[in-house]
Amino acid sequence: MKLSTKGRYGLRVMYFLAVEPDSVNTLSELSKKTGVNAPYMEKILGILKRKKLVKTVRGANGGYTVARDPKEITIGEILRSLEGNLYLADCNSGICTKSCPTKRIFEYIYREINDLLDKKSLYEMVLGESNNEESISR
Amino acid sequence: MKLSTKGRYGLRVMYFLAVEPDSVNTLSELSKKTGVNAPYMEKILGILKRKKLVKTVRGANGGYTVARDPKEITIGEILRSLEGNLYLADCNSGICTKSCPTKRIFEYIYREINDLLDKKSLYEMVLGESNNEESISR
DNA sequence: ATAAACCAGACTAAAAAGGTAGGGATTGTA
DNA sequence: TACAATCCCTACCTTTTTAGTCTGGTTTAT
Numbered sequence: 225m226k227l228s229t230k231g232r233y234g235l236r237v238m239y240f241l242a243v244e245p246d247s248v249n250t251l252s253e254l255s256k257k258t259g260v261n262a263p264y265m266e267k268i269l270g271i272l273k274r275k276k277l278v279k280t281v282r283g284a285n286g287g288y289t290v291a292r293d294p295k296e297i298t299i300g301e302i303l304r305s306l307e308g309n310l311y312l313a314d315c316n317s318g319i320c321t322k323s324c325p326t327k328r329i330f331e332y333i334y335r336e337i338n339d340l341l342d343k344k345s346l347y348e349m350v351l352g353e354s355n356n357e358e359s360i361s362r
Numbered sequence: 363m364k365l366s367t368k369g370r371y372g373l374r375v376m377y378f379l380a381v382e383p384d385s386v387n388t389l390s391e392l393s394k395k396t397g398v399n400a401p402y403m404e405k406i407l408g409i410l411k412r413k414k415l416v417k418t419v420r421g422a423n424g425g426y427t428v429a430r431d432p433k434e435i436t437i438g439e440i441l442r443s444l445e446g447n448l449y450l451a452d453c454n455s456g457i458c459t460k461s462c463p464t465k466r467i468f469e470y471i472y473r474e475i476n477d478l479l480d481k482k483s484l485y486e487m488v489l490g491e492s493n494n495e496e497s498i499s500r
Numbered sequence: 501a502t503a504a505a506c507c508a509g510a511c512t513a514a515a516a517a518g519g520t521a522g523g524g525a526t527t528g529t530a
Numbered sequence: 531t532a533c534a535a536t537c538c539c540t541a542c543c544t545t546t547t548t549a550g551t552c553t554g555g556t557t558t559a560t
Contacts, residue, residue, distance in 0.1 A: 230517080236464045250537090267519085326377055340478070405508095419558095420507085505559100512551075517544100518543100523539090
């Protein structure tokens, strides 16, 4: 159970976009800032665009911006859009019928993790450096 | 970000062992109960044994039992033993230097998820059916 | 002895992740 | 209008991981 690079790189690029929400970053700028090769970064940005987390400006002088107020975008939303659903359970096997305890525990964990991730906004992450320090590094 | 079958099957088998902590289950019994084919179940049990989550009795009439009091075993311990560390971050790239916000957010999430998983014991999972119902299905 | 059980490691097929490539569409500017 | 800068899209490929299989052990109660 590990986040893939898509999730990590995706969150990283969202950070750089959120830092300057009013300026347009080109793919090559974002590739440089994040340290991720351009074609792969482009793929990730494509996903983020389809999920309406980034906006694009096409043509010359175009590029990418964050689609919405970073205060309204949660870490959970970003990760789910790139990692697929964080759904852990998957009760196959006739074993787990109506009241399967394994299934219920997975559903519980699933909800808790998502709640947790949705409590943290992209904006808080940007602020992290300064005022959130103490709540983050315990 | 999804649990592999190892984690799911492993938690399932730990549940069946915890339900009757005093009886010895053979591999084939556990394979039947969990609905997982025997050779693969055996592999999973091997991992759980090395992690000291199950005990074995070798030879005829042998089998598997839970190694410790289910109250002392957490869901997190089980999942980590099968899924590897749930470590999400991994700041490569000179980009993320001393005060990388992405790294810190991942470390924060990592701790929170592990805290969460370690708050739930195997015993509580076994009880789930009856008294934990309302806290689990919200 | 023998049969019932666990043990250990190597092998393989399938899926997912990670990365590449290349051509197409859009648009600001000269 | 031409052209260069830009996003856009799909298909492909390689590597790693997952999931499962196989074989041949070792241990021990009867």
